[in-house]
Amino acid sequence: QQPVQSPQAVILREGEDAVINCSSSKALYSVHWYRQKHGEAPVFLMILLKGGEQKGHEKISASFNEKKQQSSLYLTASQLSYSGTYFCGTEMADSWGKLQFGAGTQVVVTP
């Protein structure tokens, strides 16, 4: 079942902060975050594993609430390069290896 992302879109000025949320109705093993720029492939940002381990981008932060099956991605002090569409991907405990992606959140950072 596809995870639900919110908001669908956000417009920021450079230096502002934003939060993107991802929620699932099923028990999760991990949550992934990716960023895709127009016409390009998605790029891996971070994986958050059940149990608290995180791996990925040094300048991106995220959280994973295992009890609520929710994750949030924090864009802090946004830069123009943060513009793009952000996708969360959820991996369920009973189907390791397969990601289901949310519909995406479009982020536009303006000068």
Next chain:
Amino acid sequence: DAGITQSPRHKVTETGTPVTLRCHQTENHRYMYWYRQDPGHGLRLIHYSYGVKDTDKGEVSDGYSVSRSKTEDFLLTLESATSSQTSVYFCATRAETYGYTFGSGTRLTVV
């Protein structure tokens, strides 16, 4: 670094013809995936592979088949192309407990 390459990058084909897309990786990753991306739907899993000759269906597998005879190659075949299969197709690989690496994508148009 060209760890994962897709071919062709663009293809136009006629309804009813078979089409094969190729994904080649040099990372020796065990897991490989085929996704399609359509506006409003995010990325949807077509098929995936967890080893040579080991494949399984994703959420939108009807009309598609795959083969993996070598670790480095994962082929996606549209058995009889339809207009609904017009899409951007992404191949991805994965190292264990880490994120996906996506290929550059194949833009397929079925006329």
